[in-house]
Amino acid sequence: MPFTKLVKNSPYFSRFQTKYKRRRSGKTDYYARKRLVAQAKNKYNAPKYRLVVRFTKRDIVCQIVTAEIAGDKVFAAAYSHELKRYGVENGLTNWAAAYATGLLVARRALKKLGIDEDFVGVEEADGEYKLTEAAEDDEDARRPFKCFLDVGLHRTSTGARVFGAMKGASDGGLYIPHNSKRFPGFDQESKELDAETLRKYIFGGHVAEYMETLADDDEERYKSQFTKYLENDVEADGLEELYTEAHKAIREDPFKKDDDDGDKKDKDYWKAEGKKYKTAKLTREEKNQKIKEKIAELAS
Secondary structure, eight states, X not given: OOOOOOOOOHHHHHHOOOOOXXXXXXXXXXXXXXXXXOOOGGGTTOOOEEEEEEEOSSOEEEEEEEEETTEEEEEEEEEGXXXXXXXXXXXXXXXXXXXXXXXXXXXXXXXXXXXXXXXXXXXXXXXXXXOOOOEEOSXXXXXXXXXXXXXXXXXXXXXXXXXXXXXXXXXXXXXXXXXXXXXXXXXXXXXXXXXXHHHHHHTTHHHHHXXXXXXXXXXXXXXXXXXXXXXXXXXXXXXXXXXXXXXXXXXXXTTOOOTTOOSOOOHHHHHHHHHHTSOOOOOHHHHHHHHHHHHHHHHO
């Protein structure tokens, strides 16, 4: 096929359709969002919830979100930096932290709805594949809180941390339709999940193995890379106990506050905080006055 030059003339630009802003900035996959948001028409105005999982450089964000005409509405949220309240001070973006953050948002959502005792999920994580089922009560079976995983632009490769957050939320008592194919420990040939491998990731076993290997091979690099762990007296053999206690504490009180939380800041405080680092816009008269003052200063 011969090379044809694309002529971008006036008719081209007059017919050009601009994509959505969040598509242009590479933040939203609208092909996926359209399908995640669409609700069955026979459910009328019933909200359709999504478990939104996002990763930043130093944090993990887990939110249960529903779409409305005015915009998305967050029903419950949890962040990995909140795990410090439950004893996890380091490694706040690894697989084990993703699981704990998913567990935290699940327990918060169920507590908010008042059904946290009906749907306890998997109290002791064992790495087995299990979906939350309806709870049997005196009158009838109560269906669990259902939401769908929203990975955004994250690569859904086998063993990805996004599935750690999903596993945590599922074990926390939410019903998230999924299978075990993308969990660490799934064998593509036998089509079976090695629960022991998945359990190892949930309790930071892979981190512990790396810590031990690095300590034997290069002690200087080990001390450099795991400085914060060593400062908090966290050793490789103590990680499983650390995460076990964190999971237990999350279930006991998902809305735990910081010990030194202090008084609640009012709107005026945050308004002043926002202005602190911004240069206030000046009017035309103020700008001219500032110029005159500078000229006078230079002239003197």
